[in-house]
Amino acid sequence: MIVVVCLNPALDVTHHVPTVDWAGVNRPVAVRARPGGKGLNVARTLHALDADVLLMGLIGGITGAGVQAALGALGVPAALTAIAGETRRTFTVVDGAGSAALFSEPGPQVSDGEFAAFRGRYEQALTGTAAVVLSGSLPPGLAATTYAELIDAASAAGVPAVLDTHGDALVHGAAAGPAIVKPNLAELEAMAARRLANPDGVDAMAVMAAAENLRAAGAGSVVASLGPEGLLAVTGDSGRWRARPSTTVAGNGTGAGDAVVAALAHGLAIGRPWDERLRHAVALGTACAAAPVAGEYSHAVYLSSLSTAAVYRDPVRTQEVG
Amino acid sequence: MIVVVCLNPALDVTHHVPTVDWAGVNRPVAVRARPGGKGLNVARTLHALDADVLLMGLIGGITGAGVQAALGALGVPAALTAIAGETRRTFTVVDGAGSAALFSEPGPQVSDGEFAAFRGRYEQALTGTAAVVLSGSLPPGLAATTYAELIDAASAAGVPAVLDTHGDALVHGAAAGPAIVKPNLAELEAMAARRLANPDGVDAMAVMAAAENLRAAGAGSVVASLGPEGLLAVTGDSGRWRARPSTTVAGNGTGAGDAVVAALAHGLAIGRPWDERLRHAVALGTACAAAPVAGEYSHAVYLSSLSTAAVYRDPVRTQEVG
Numbered sequence: 001m002i003v004v005v006c007l008n009p010a011l012d013v014t015h016h017v018p019t020v021d022w023a024g025v026n027r028p029v030a031v032r033a034r035p036g037g038k039g040l041n042v043a044r045t046l047h048a049l050d051a052d053v054l055l056m057g058l059i060g061g062i063t064g065a066g067v068q069a070a071l072g073a074l075g076v077p078a079a080l081t082a083i084a085g086e087t088r089r090t091f092t093v094v095d096g097a098g099s100a101a102l103f104s105e106p107g108p109q110v111s112d113g114e115f116a117a118f119r120g121r122y123e124q125a126l127t128g129t130a131a132v133v134l135s136g137s138l139p140p141g142l143a144a145t146t147y148a149e150l151i152d153a154a155s156a157a158g159v160p161a162v163l164d165t166h167g168d169a170l171v172h173g174a175a176a177g178p179a180i181v182k183p184n185l186a187e188l189e190a191m192a193a194r195r196l197a198n199p200d201g202v203d204a205m206a207v208m209a210a211a212e213n214l215r216a217a218g219a220g221s222v223v224a225s226l227g228p229e230g231l232l233a234v235t236g237d238s239g240r241w242r243a244r245p246s247t248t249v250a251g252n253g254t255g256a257g258d259a260v261v262a263a264l265a266h267g268l269a270i271g272r273p274w275d276e277r278l279r280h281a282v283a284l285g286t287a288c289a290a291a292p293v294a295g296e297y298s299h300a301v302y303l304s305s306l307s308t309a310a311v312y313r314d315p316v317r318t319q320e321v322g
Numbered sequence: 323m324i325v326v327v328c329l330n331p332a333l334d335v336t337h338h339v340p341t342v343d344w345a346g347v348n349r350p351v352a353v354r355a356r357p358g359g360k361g362l363n364v365a366r367t368l369h370a371l372d373a374d375v376l377l378m379g380l381i382g383g384i385t386g387a388g389v390q391a392a393l394g395a396l397g398v399p400a401a402l403t404a405i406a407g408e409t410r411r412t413f414t415v416v417d418g419a420g421s422a423a424l425f426s427e428p429g430p431q432v433s434d435g436e437f438a439a440f441r442g443r444y445e446q447a448l449t450g451t452a453a454v455v456l457s458g459s460l461p462p463g464l465a466a467t468t469y470a471e472l473i474d475a476a477s478a479a480g481v482p483a484v485l486d487t488h489g490d491a492l493v494h495g496a497a498a499g500p501a502i503v504k505p506n507l508a509e510l511e512a513m514a515a516r517r518l519a520n521p522d523g524v525d526a527m528a529v530m531a532a533a534e535n536l537r538a539a540g541a542g543s544v545v546a547s548l549g550p551e552g553l554l555a556v557t558g559d560s561g562r563w564r565a566r567p568s569t570t571v572a573g574n575g576t577g578a579g580d581a582v583v584a585a586l587a588h589g590l591a592i593g594r595p596w597d598e599r600l601r602h603a604v605a606l607g608t609a610c611a612a613a614p615v616a617g618e619y620s621h622a623v624y625l626s627s628l629s630t631a632a633v634y635r636d637p638v639r640t641q642e643v644g
Contacts, residue, residue, distance in 0.1 A: 066384035
């Protein structure tokens, strides 16, 4: 089983409005409400891959009840801990030209007692678990060391962890020694305090250096997701890798990053070697970017990307040569 | 008891964002979620007035559960009929300058069977009821004659009705002979197919003519709400009246119209003469406009407005002279 932790899930509401009146009354022609949050997307994708997954996290209020009802309809196994606060909403307005405005509510305040209740259930679930995924932001009230604590607990139970977060939670979490950390370019740039891309694209040498810094800080392996440029991996046991999709798919970037995490966790749980793990990750990321909704993916794109993705070792030298 | 019918309630969500990025990511500094819909606002106001009120209507899905939970917290007595569809949301973004964009979802599709279930409970509730309020839009699936049917049922039970809606539902509803119809200026203009105001303000003669047309169509009395210019009434038993607040209060226009309906229904139920009924209506409208949330009102403003509002007969001649 793979345990996916989502401490700050959301109800994602999208309104499609052909022409938005930003100072008046709008009547959306289509309304969509779906459960979201990065960990929840990872769990949905693992469930769609037929992996044995359990979503754990915190849920509260009426919005939380909506998230749980939607998860139930999707059939994603979940063991969520009830909190007094209200699970957050995100609200996106998309116009006819595809331009989008996102309004993201802060998460609920979480008490020490509520987190302790979650943590007790999490520790129980670790028995017999092949991998743990810790993904997304922390709600207000939880310390930046929260993911580090959960990684320590997993390590004590012999369970490897995959971490995907940002800021201080990423800094503390990486230091706790997760098996894999999956930053994107913006997160690596924030940690390096400088840009890692130039007008020609990603600066692979600089990304590699930033990833090595995360390894040096404690991460077992680091897989950087670089959007349409694919993945760059610095592994502990198998050297450096690059994985690129054969084609660029316009679509949902959030979903793609979460799909990469799902594939990495799945590969870790079933013991795929790094080249195959990265091939699946880049293909699933591409297939997810091609789907309109985070947490869903195109199976046809997944299969075709698996056979056409380029995965190669020692990417910086390869890039310099070719 | 006063029965208030709200067939299309809503969960009203408001995000306060100091400076909105209409093409990017926004993090609201304040988030508010409240039960709404015009009938629901009327019921809240009647409850705040200590009137014996029962809110009836249709409710569905997770958003509906949110509306019911919030109503329970407010203590408003409600007997809502469950439907399969999802109760609608409205979403308002308010920026630091007070500019607002509203996104209003369509209501749920209502089946014949669901409406029949509601109607059965409504007819039972009419026994011993002093007045019925029918307020707001109709959700998809309900015929424009729906309010007319409900007014007919009330009439058969000897219960007077107050109607506040627009478009075809107003046309059909007025023809069914409600005791009072409360259009606003925009609704009267839509029925008259012409503007009823000029740059100097409301054209009272034209409003009077439009109100008389609604009376001729079947309404017992017509009270037009004219925003800061107060009320203009054409009654069946007491002639023509005008009621004006002594001061203009900037604020919530939606809430003000619903408060006027609440006061008119209350006055009808307890038998207030027209001058007092209109005095309370204009004062409560002013007090509600002064409150930040529809359905709430400032008690201090209500009391002071009661003593300072101007209520006089034959308003067109008065206006022409003075």
